[in-house]
Amino acid sequence: MIGNTLIMALNEIRRNILRSGLTVLGIVIGVAAVIIIVTLGSGTTAQVGSEISKMGSNMLTLMPGGNRRMGGAAGSSPPFEMADVEALRREVPDIAAIAPYAQRTAQVIAGNENRQSNVVGTTGEFIIVRNWNLTSGRTFTLAEEQSGKAVCIVGSTIQTDMFPGQDPIGASIRVGKISCEVIGVLESKGQVMFGGDQDLVVALPIRTYQRRLAGSDRIPQIFISAFTPEGLGPLKEEVTNVMRERRRVPEGEESNFNVLDMTEVSEVMESTIGVMTTFLSAIAGVSLLVGGIGIMNIMLVSVTERTREIGIRLAIGATEQEVMMQFLVEAAMLSAFGGFAGIVIGLAGAAAVAPAINVPFVFEPFTAFLAFAFSAIVGVVFGYMPARRAARLNPIEALRHE
């Protein structure tokens, strides 16, 4: 009987193929949207992971603030100074490389070209800590750092946009109010998460940056790298001890700074992406609801249209339960087909969009299964009312129905 019910439902859908297709369009769109969002979301998460490991998986970030998470109340805790960097370098032998990091936006001018660019104040070790190679030129020397010389390293976007087809080494560019000589070019990191261009950057020696651009000695972040990823744990502890002492944090009190390793940073990023994905999926899920209502609407029309058929079935001995089952199976099958089509379209869409926005295509079978199951459930839920209406028809009146 179950097999026959399925065949009957299938035949009915096939007989009204155009209408069935239009009916499930809402479900198709809803499922496709959810699949695209979730697939791109997981792709972005995977990409963020690889971005972060590119930044150096054995890197620590030192930030002021008592909050354990990035973006905490940094303002309330004092920033770092160059003396902190020097003390860490001196007192912690396990540090492979250390670089201060201050950043702001400024106008960069070269010839007739001008760009609003990221400007970073740091030291020569920056390129080691951040695992960032130079395509030409060199990094800062100790002498340049200490004297605050007007030299700079530019990102690949600055090079391609402002010096197309030329070697910018030795050229002079204006950064804010200062004029400085280009001594090195960074290799391209490619597009970065959330659309920012990592390669639109100019790095100055920290002293130059502090004195001539920022006008303050504040260092908001310090990057530290360990010799090996395994050394990260002990290094984190040593850095914390030294900094607690330097910042005179009493025993038992919470530090007024954070030492984050990249796994923590990536966790924060991933949870942010997760929230966004969930939020967008919920919006797409509304379309599933609308699709379900569409199915209910058409099933109600179908029950009215097929009143006589229902009458015949009841007259030849179908029970109410059997008539109800027939309509319920039809609705569930209809919306399961919609779900399946949505999954196929969604995956195809995601596969097409992923390379365009530079995100890897990650297929998640569980999400696909969930979307399929959910759409079938939508069919059952929204098919219930029309099915019950069909089952409760009075056979005498149903047979008389024109």
Added chain:
Amino acid sequence: MTSSSALADLSLDRSDDGVSGPPLVRFENVYKIYGDGESQVRALDGVSFEIKSGEFVAVMGASGSGKSTTMNMLGCLDVPTRGQYFFRGIDVATLSSDQLALLRRYFLGFVFQGFNLLARTSALENLELPLIYQRLDKATRRRRAMEALDTVGLLGREHHTPAELSGGQQQRVAIARAIVTRPSLLLADEPTGNLDSARSHEIMQLLANLNKEHGLTVVLVTHEDDIAAYAHRRLEFRDGKIIGETDVQHAA
């Protein structure tokens, strides 16, 4: 699914359909009353009759006489307001709607004025439909459907849809659908109402043969004398009452 337990109550054994047992159908002072007070309508106003197995009975009367209500009740599609209807000795009023459905499934066959075949569905599939509800396997369904088509003389038309068949042929398919389940009682509600006179007599001849050769009990509703003439007995209805009962056995 309550079908198996309900079935046990109904006893599928057809051997007691014979003359020795209780009459196949017995109406005992049956009333069917719609509405109440001033607007009360007595569709059936104290009707009693019996039909024995193997009979061919014509129910006659003008519209509103109560013959349709009687037919619906015989078909277990409706129950009396008052009085009792015994089908195979069972008081139908005591059955649940599921049990009524099972009575229709295993013991009753319907033929309607408007044929009531499923549109866009082949003759064969139309015949298989009641057998699907009887849970018969595909091979048995196919065999029984072909047998029934043979009985009504439509072998070779099994893959035609109703739209591809003439009115007379459609009614033959409908009769085949009614007998494919081997019912105890065939109810034909104005089966010739939509047919021309030649086709009407062919259909009536078919019903008469089914009654004569297969011993099928047939109850026919009609308002035409020449159609009713095929039956052995007539029940005349007017205003919800039986006003005449004529035995026309000799005429057959």
